[in-house]
Amino acid sequence: MTHIKAEQPLSYLTNQLWGGNQILVAILGICSALGVTNRLSVAVTMGLAVSFVTAFSSFFVSLLRNITPDSVRMITQLTIISVFVIIIDQFLQAYFYSISKVMSVFVGLIITNCLVMGRAEGMAKNVPPIPAFLDGLGAGLGYAGVLFVIGAIRELFGFGQLFGYQIVPLHWYASLEFPDAYENLSIMVSPSAAFFLLGGMIGIYNWIDRK
Amino acid sequence: MPQEYTEKGERSVSEQQLSDKNSNSYTLVFITVLSIIAAIILSLLASVLEAPKVVAKDLDRSRQMMIAANILDREGSFLIDDGKGKPKKARLENGKLVAKSVDNIATQEQLLGIYKDRLQPLLVDSAGKLTTFEAAHINEQEYVSAHRKMGYYKQPLKLIYKILPQEKNNSDKELYANAAGWVIPMNGFGLWDAIYGYLAIASDGITVLGMTWYDHKETPGLGANIADAYWQEFFPGKKIFQQDASGNIDLNTAPLGITVVRGKVSEVYGSSSKANSAIDGMAGATLTGNGVTDAYTDVLKAYRPFLKHVNASYSTNKKEATS
Amino acid sequence: MWMGPYEPLNMLGLLIQAVFIENFLLANFLGMCTYLACSSKLKVANGLGLAVVFVLTVSGVLNWLVLKFITAPGALSWLSVFGLDASEVNLEFLQFLIFICVIAGFVQVLEIVIEKFVPALYQSLGLYLPLIAVNCAILGAVLFAVTRDYPFIPNLVYVFGSALGWWLAIALIAAIREKLATSNVLTDLRGIGITFMMTGLMAMSFQGFIGIKLAQPSGVVEPVAEAKVTPSKTDLESSKT
Numbered sequence: 001m002t003h004i005k006a007e008q009p010l011s012y013l014t015n016q017l018w019g020g021n022q023i024l025v026a027i028l029g030i031c032s033a034l035g036v037t038n039r040l041s042v043a044v045t046m047g048l049a050v051s052f053v054t055a056f057s058s059f060f061v062s063l064l065r066n067i068t069p070d071s072v073r074m075i076t077q078l079t080i081i082s083v084f085v086i087i088i089d090q091f092l093q094a095y096f097y098s099i100s101k102v103m104s105v106f107v108g109l110i111i112t113n114c115l116v117m118g119r120a121e122g123m124a125k126n127v128p129p130i131p132a133f134l135d136g137l138g139a140g141l142g143y144a145g146v147l148f149v150i151g152a153i154r155e156l157f158g159f160g161q162l163f164g165y166q167i168v169p170l171h172w173y174a175s176l177e178f179p180d181a182y183e184n185l186s187i188m189v190s191p192s193a194a195f196f197l198l199g200g201m202i203g204i205y206n207w208i209d210r211k
Numbered sequence: 212m213p214q215e216y217t218e219k220g221e222r223s224v225s226e227q228q229l230s231d232k233n234s235n236s237y238t239l240v241f242i243t244v245l246s247i248i249a250a251i252i253l254s255l256l257a258s259v260l261e262a263p264k265v266v267a268k269d270l271d272r273s274r275q276m277m278i279a280a281n282i283l284d285r286e287g288s289f290l291i292d293d294g295k296g297k298p299k300k301a302r303l304e305n306g307k308l309v310a311k312s313v314d315n316i317a318t319q320e321q322l323l324g325i326y327k328d329r330l331q332p333l334l335v336d337s338a339g340k341l342t343t344f345e346a347a348h349i350n351e352q353e354y355v356s357a358h359r360k361m362g363y364y365k366q367p368l369k370l371i372y373k374i375l376p377q378e379k380n381n382s383d384k385e386l387y388a389n390a391a392g393w394v395i396p397m398n399g400f401g402l403w404d405a406i407y408g409y410l411a412i413a414s415d416g417i418t419v420l421g422m423t424w425y426d427h428k429e430t431p432g433l434g435a436n437i438a439d440a441y442w443q444e445f446f447p448g449k450k451i452f453q454q455d456a457s458g459n460i461d462l463n464t465a466p467l468g469i470t471v472v473r474g475k476v477s478e479v480y481g482s483s484s485k486a487n488s489a490i491d492g493m494a495g496a497t498l499t500g501n502g503v504t505d506a507y508t509d510v511l512k513a514y515r516p517f518l519k520h521v522n523a524s525y526s527t528n529k530k531e532a533t534s
Numbered sequence: 535m536w537m538g539p540y541e542p543l544n545m546l547g548l549l550i551q552a553v554f555i556e557n558f559l560l561a562n563f564l565g566m567c568t569y570l571a572c573s574s575k576l577k578v579a580n581g582l583g584l585a586v587v588f589v590l591t592v593s594g595v596l597n598w599l600v601l602k603f604i605t606a607p608g609a610l611s612w613l614s615v616f617g618l619d620a621s622e623v624n625l626e627f628l629q630f631l632i633f634i635c636v637i638a639g640f641v642q643v644l645e646i647v648i649e650k651f652v653p654a655l656y657q658s659l660g661l662y663l664p665l666i667a668v669n670c671a672i673l674g675a676v677l678f679a680v681t682r683d684y685p686f687i688p689n690l691v692y693v694f695g696s697a698l699g700w701w702l703a704i705a706l707i708a709a710i711r712e713k714l715a716t717s718n719v720l721t722d723l724r725g726i727g728i729t730f731m732m733t734g735l736m737a738m739s740f741q742g743f744i745g746i747k748l749a750q751p752s753g754v755v756e757p758v759a760e761a762k763v764t765p766s767k768t769d770l771e772s773s774k775t
Contacts, residue, residue, distance in 0.1 A: 027567070027726055028567055029567075030566040031563055031565065031670045031674075032670075034563040035564075044217065067241065069238040069241055070233055072234065072241070074638065074664065074667070075242070075639070078634050079631065081251050081637070082249075082630050082634055083631070085630060086253055086627055086628075086630050086631060087253075089630070090256055090257060091260070093260075093264050095267070095708070097267040097271050098271070100561040101271075101572075102231075104428075105678060106673065108630050109564065109670050111634055111636070111673060112674075114567035117668050129765045142526075187668040187738075191563055191737060192738040194563075195730045195737060196731055196734050199723065199727045199730030199731040199734065202726055202727045202730065206723075207722045210722070249631065253628060254627075360683060361539060402744065498744070
């Protein structure tokens with residue numbers, strides 16, 4: 001794992017957005033990227049939730065790094081992460097009930113999201129709190145960015161909508177008079193499409209990186 | 212000399228134990244303190260958010276029931292019957308709903324208030340007799356949460372909601388009388404997991420007022436369309452009892468339920484009377500549609516005696532009104 | 535509490551559903567990270583799969599006990615044995631925390647036990663155990679079982695089947711990856727990119743199982759209302775008039 005020695009704390013954040021993007025480079029945090037990117041609104045909510053959890057848990061893990069015994073390091077990290085995930089879950093249930101119904105168990109699964117643990121283990125326990133916070137925030141935002149792109153493509157081609165608003169004009173669709181007209185690409189609704197898109201995105205990323 | 216050394220040695224060992232963060236006692240203390248702090252933070256949060264959470268959940272269910280019963284529209288404003296059977300937008304003024312043509316989004320308290328006012332939970336037995344929760348000595352909250360998953364229709368006393376009309380007269384003693392309609396909680400099994408909805412029936416016991424499926428774990432974009440307004444709006448006006456070829460309904464023998472067909476009803480049934488008990492299917496969601504059809508058949512079967520009663524008293528009232 | 539409304543035949547259906555139809559890796563996409571890191575060799579994948587089966591089954595049962603006796607609404611009523619009335623206490627918000635601690639704790643204990651008593655097994659499996667504690671699939675299977683509110687035996691069958699399905703998927707993909715290592719893949723897609731596409735194709739093929747509904751409970755529930763006072767005929771008559 002490359003150790004980033006930066007003078008400016010902000011570079012911790014920007015590093016995570018592209019160069020060290022967690023999904024495309026470190027291949028962490030995949031599970032939820034596939035399960036929740038059907039609809040853009042859900043994908044964005046997930047991205048924001050993960051950013052929140054990663055940033056704050058990295059901050060606290062870093063804060064406690066000097067007094068945490070080695071044998072319970074992982075349990076401590078899990079506890080801190082769980083606290084923040086529960087905060088988000090309760091908040092969603094109280095004020096955004098319809099979204100929490102759609103996301104259901106995936107909110108709880110943020111706890112075991114490799115991305116959050118990866119940042120806590122890989123970075124937060126080695127650096128002071130503020131850089132850890134920025135690093136976590138950057139990782140979360142990089143993740144949210146990838147989720148946004150996949151979600152947008154899936155919703156646009158799978159439903160013809162973005163955020164629930166119809167983008168593909170209704171009169172383009174096939175009907176009794178024009179049975180050969182446009183139809184939604186239903187494979188995009190199935191999660192296997194997310195796999196293809198992700199593989200493609202990694203391929204494109206590698207290609208850009210090579211140049 | 213050795214004495215001093217041993218004493219000093221012992222003392223420094225125990226000091227070292229406490230400050231060494233890898234020692235057992237330190238670890239134990241650390242974990243205990245961490246757990247306590249985490250528990251305190253979460254308990255505080257949970258107790259603060261307890262009320263909004265309960266409200267959100269009840270609100271969601273109440274809202275769905277009111278949408279099915281045509282008391283609320285999907286954007287969030289109240290509706291009242293304009294006397295000709297067509298719902299009009301309304302606003303809450305002085306405790307009564309008054310027709311207003313502008314959009315008035317109802318607040319949470321208003322929603323819950325009207326819900327309590329207009330929807331009365333009752334129990335009906337297998338012979339079709341109505342009774343209240345108090346008379347049956349059953350705790351409503353316990354009953355509602357205990358049987359939600361397996362279905363109220365499987366119980367000997369089944370849950371049903373009476374839609375009370377705008378203007379109530381004091382004939383609350385008469386459980387059958389003065390109903391603007393009835394709401395039956397629907398249970399079924401979609402593709403992945405149970406589906407829950409509300410079916411609102413008009414006072415004749417035959418025509419559908421509205422339908423909402425509010426809880427499901429179906430595939431987004433496919434089976435999940437049962438929760439979409441677009442699909443639910445096919446339901447009002449359908450008949451749960453299937454008419455025979457001449458348009459009559461024999462309440463004792465007619466098939467009871469609504470069928471989700473593959474494709475469009477107009478293509479499958481044309482203009483035959485079966486079309487009045489069928490709904491367009493959703494492309495790619497045949498299995499969810501089958502689950503919905505089965506839900507109707509299974510649940511409504513349990514309420515048939517009750518629906519016959521309702522229709523009988525409706526026809527009697529109509530005759531009395533016209534004679 | 536043990537079987538609820540489920541018949542023994544439903545158990546077989548539940549097993550098949552958990553292994554094939556709702557395969558944790560290919561239909562629910564949980565447990566990807568460890569699978570991607572460790573699936574380049576079939577032997578490694580097998581070791582990991584076996585470990586997951588064991589951990590998930592046991593922690594699934596442990597967490598069911600936690601759910602039943604600690605975090606479900608009204609679950610703490612057993613404290614009345616000690617004279618405490620705790621039936622109103624709702625600890626549902628602590629669910630995630632307790633579940634993950636049980637899982638991590640169990641894995642830790644398991645590691646220690648294996649290291650002490652079966653060192654040979656520790657050599658092959660021991661490395662994966664910490665990895666498994668944070669595997670999305672474990673927490674995921676437990677959470678899914680919670681939302682479906684299974685009784686004890688169906689819960690056991692479900693978590694066992696989910697783990698078996700996970701093992702099946704990871705073994706299949708490791709086998710394919712071993713072959714892919716010597717194939718001529720586009721440079722940019724080599725490694726992870728092509729693995730994703732292969733997994734996508736496999737997920738599509740597993741979609742063919744959708745719709746086989748063997749696990750639906752059809753048993754008759756003992757009606758609760760019978761136990762309470764049933765209204766007498768006169769009560770009903772008077773409430774009608």
